[in-house]
Amino acid sequence: MRQRPKPRLRLRPPSRRPRRWANRFSKRCAACHTIDKDGPNGIGPNLHGIVGRPVASHPGFAYSGAMKAKGGVWDAAALDIYLADPMKIVPGTRMAFAGVIDAADRQALILYLEDQSK
Numbered sequence: 001m002r003q004r005p006k007p008r009l010r011l012r013p014p015s016r017r018p019r020r021w022a023n024r025f026s027k028r029c030a031a032c033h034t035i036d037k038d039g040p041n042g043i044g045p046n047l048h049g050i051v052g053r054p055v056a057s058h059p060g061f062a063y064s065g066a067m068k069a070k071g072g073v074w075d076a077a078a079l080d081i082y083l084a085d086p087m088k089i090v091p092g093t094r095m096a097f098a099g100v101i102d103a104a105d106r107q108a109l110i111l112y113l114e115d116q117s118k
């Protein structure tokens, strides 16, 4: 009996996913944010080390009252919730961004943010 060909794996290994976001970050976030170490603040704060950073804690950035009042730490779970719908999760935020709707997309984005902070 001949062996059947193995089904092709459709999922990419998670470690390769953040790479897709290199391009997307520049399209969707870089108008307002830098991610490189010691990068300047723009319309939004520099995001280097954002995963695990306390909310509204980047020196030299003037956060909105809404963001300062949020409290907590940007762990992966908090980022996942926020990035889905920023203006709903932090009403009054100055981050005028509609959100990343797809959950797998957000996951990849958060991995990318983590990756860029190494």
Ligand code: HEC
Residues within 6 Å of the ligand: 025, 028, 029, 030, 031, 032, 033, 043, 044, 045, 047, 050, 054, 055, 056, 057, 058, 062, 063, 064, 065, 066, 067, 068, 074, 079, 083, 092, 093, 094, 095, 096, 097, 100, 109
């Ligand atoms: C139109 C400009 C703009 C875009 C586009 C934008 N942001 Fe922001 N972002 C801001 C501003 C402004 C703030 C500060 C919000 C405040 O103080 O209310 C912010 C805050 C944040 C914070 C919280 C930072 C902290 O130090 O507490 C995160 C995380 C963040 N943005 C991630 C992203 C990501 C990821 C993208 C792309 C998917 C993105 N932003 C797109 C303007 C933007």
